[in-house]
Amino acid sequence: MSTNAPPTALKPHVDGRPPHLPCGPGDVAQDVLIPGDPDRVGLLTDMLEDVVDLGRRREFAMVSGRYKGHPITICSSGIGGPSTEIALVELAMLGAKRVVRIGGTASLVAAMPVGSFLCVDEAIGSSGAARFYCAPDAKTRADPELRTALLEAAQAAGFTARVGTVATSDSYYLGQDRPIEVNGVAMPLDGSVLEGFRKAGAHSVDMESQVVLSVGKRLGLKAACLLGVHANRATNEWLTDYEATQRGLFTIASQALIASFSESSNEKETEHVRQT
């Protein structure tokens, strides 16, 4: 029996189930991993134990389970700002507290080869969705504790990783200086978009990180982004088989969530012992 008010235009939830994500109250762990591609949720499911497949609606595929006993939900965001904003808001309404985007990126520097990892310190860019959550000139930074935990987890597991800045673009083709040729006609390109991102300090480009960090911050979540280098725009390399990189993203992010979770719990425990 329905215990809630009927859905309205302002709050189209039914019994606490949001209008977009395929889940409801009690389904979402406090710690959530957010890949872009819904197919990657299926790819990563065998790395969890006690899996509950929550299903898929539009670009949002979801599972909840445990990694080394620690509860984790994986929820895809789809490509770009609008669907990422929806995922973040509905996850937060259902109890998510810490979110890590685990996605692909194109590096802008030769020294970040395909298959390596970027622990995002700051996201810059021009995302339209992010603008509703933070001032255009606001710094959009990752939660420092989570970002440090990501780097430490990557290094401990022997992955090549660095800390840096990502620029988020709302466009994959012209908004990332990619050539388009339609009916034999090439669109003019001058390379100014990526050059602008490089001048602003970006090490790579993606399409969601600025949204994850700005929406997450505004909602009071601890948010971070760990990106796998799928392409290198300085050397024109492209990662054809990205499964190992995606599994690396899952392992590093899950380890970091566990390590930083126990660190805060230990601190609380120590605090409690000191007070008693």
Ligand SMILES: O=P(O)(O)O[C@H]1O[C@H](CO)[C@@H](O)[C@H]1O
């Ligand atoms: O691999 P994901 O997480 O989808 O991220 C990158 O790949 C997509 C573009 O192909 C965009 O979503 C971009 O941010």
Ligand SMILES: O=c1cc[nH]c(=O)[nH]1
């Ligand atoms: O080239 C790329 C690769 C991943 N993500 C992007 O946004 N661009």
